[in-house]
Amino acid sequence: MSSQPVLDGVALNEIDLDRHSRASLTKKRTRIQVEKERSILDAALEEFSTFGFRGATIDQIASRAGMTKPNLLYYFRRKQDIYLAVLRRTLDMWLRPLEALEADGHPPKEILAYINRKLELSRDNPTASRLFALEILQGAPVLGEVLGGQLKLLVDQKAAVIRRWAEEGRIAPIDPYHLIFMIWATTQHYADFEVQIRALLGAAISDSEQFDTAKATLSTIFMDGVLTGNRHG
Amino acid sequence: MSSQPVLDGVALNEIDLDRHSRASLTKKRTRIQVEKERSILDAALEEFSTFGFRGATIDQIASRAGMTKPNLLYYFRRKQDIYLAVLRRTLDMWLRPLEALEADGHPPKEILAYINRKLELSRDNPTASRLFALEILQGAPVLGEVLGGQLKLLVDQKAAVIRRWAEEGRIAPIDPYHLIFMIWATTQHYADFEVQIRALLGAAISDSEQFDTAKATLSTIFMDGVLTGNRHG
């Protein structure tokens, strides 16, 4: 495999400590600072999610945010800082659906609800999904520590819940981790491979008709599979 | 969305016509040409699948292939040419599993066999999977025409087969396109998000134990879903 890192492995928590901008930090953030940082991060999300860390350029991000490169670099000293800030801003949103999986709910309903939350996220924030996809695809140079830390903790916990459901016979006896992978894969696919889906379907997941069909298909397969039979009726 | 193309939209078929190398083309290809081109494309697959088109550098590809940059450029004049050649070399392999789906087979068995072929491909050629994933994620600047052409033809045809199965009641009544998407998503996930899977599982899909568990989970879900019940037994 490749050894050359795209970006030095910097933990997400380190950002706060680092003074990553030239804008004053001692006092409270200015109105202008808040506005500009937001529009920079919006622009950066678009660029990074399309071209990846290396492929995106500061010039393009600045241009998309309607400012000049040195002006942007007044708010974020280095390209890495922008990338880290974007990832950080998006991470919580990304983990929330799994966090909401309730151990004491009705197992099939909980799983279905989780699938739907993820599918909605793919529809409403496809760029965020692509940002993470690109980061992971390229070996997670930045998120690497998060994967083995924060994410693993959460997934281990929820996998234990699902495993118990299976042991109690409330769902089929399947591996909880691979079930979670399947849910991630199928839902995020609609965001990450949007171009392909649009080419084959003539419409993306943002189209409400396609969204409904996707939702129905996922429900059927995850609940009943493709086999015919009258299990419940 | 973004308008800036990573690479000019060049159809895959155009490559053959273009003289894309300085090496002689009039006569038959030399032993050295065959060998070097192969090792260049091997190296290029690694680099492109890790860093994407923009992120990969000719220097790195050359270095990985054990030659100097000008030497590499003797075989492929431009970076694009290498990228196109790699995509082309990998495309057929990628489409074959779906092509092998037989209309007159036993529907559930055909679907299962297709899933297994795709899963094996993810295990045996993860870099190829990542190459396509990166290309699609970035808007398919090169494969764009293939998606709406060759791939769409194939998928439309196989979707029709699956639709008939559903209409005849031989599988559950589900949308064939979304079923195909689910199969792509779940199987390719193991290649594309290998880093994440390794972080959470401590092992990749190349690990035979994980492969078996993945295969079993996919089989169960795609056939029966998560609901418990004694449909066939």
Add this chain to the structure above:
DNA sequence: AAGGATTCTGACCATTTGGTCAAAAGAAAC
């Protein structure tokens, strides 16, 4: 062994890109 074709290389060039800086322009406080 000779000679022509093929392959390989170092030196080089132009462009892109991340990043700096001094100073101008603009807000905000008084």
Add this chain to the structure above:
DNA sequence: GTTTCTTTTGACCAAATGGTCAGAATCCTT
């Protein structure tokens, strides 16, 4: 309105990168 702090900009730099080229080295045929 003046002063002080914040924001913006053009000019600039160094490194990385795609690509060229003339000539040297190597291979292959006879």
